[in-house]
Amino acid sequence: MNAIFTRTSIRKFEDKPVEKEKIDKLLQAAFVAPSAGNQQPWEFYVVTERETIEALAKTSPYAISAAKAPVVLVIAARKDVIFPGITDIDCAIATENIWLEMEELGLGGVMMAVSPVPERMEAVRQILSLPDNQYAFALLPFGYPVGKKPQVDRYDARKIHWIE
């Protein structure tokens, strides 16, 4: 898959909305992600309302660049699942699926960690009025990229341990 070898974190966006069809394609990519016991613990909040985006961008010192994104996707997780200890892993895989599909669609974005940092989780929960059986996992601001740079090759043979 070529997107794996071109994807980078994008934090600057064109002042242009993202088409609903493209957002829907991103969500389709999320829903085909694997999950523990196929529990599919994810819930997706697609935020385009400026006021809410600006509030989300203040939930962490590392989320400031989300303020100017045309869309912020918030990935949340349900607590009422078979394997609650594994939901963050499931959500991370779904997030990566979305991130890679963005690359395919000419979009760009960046994952911003929310879980397991309690203050960030609480701030996002309040902004979105999440129900009690859900918690916020991550923010994924995205849009049309500005200044996309080539991917840096981080291949490191010292981290590969062949046991043969």
Ligand SMILES: Cc1cc2nc3c(=O)[nH]c(=O)nc-3n(C[C@H](O)[C@H](O)[C@H](O)COP(=O)(O)O)c2cc1C
């Ligand atoms: C779990 C996770 C959490 C991250 N959290 C943030 C964040 O809060 N803010 C941010 O600007 N970037 C965040 N990033 C993006 C990383 O900084 C970025 O992936 C890393 O520097 C490598 O760059 P690349 O994505 O361009 O390859 C996060 C990435 C991951 C995978």
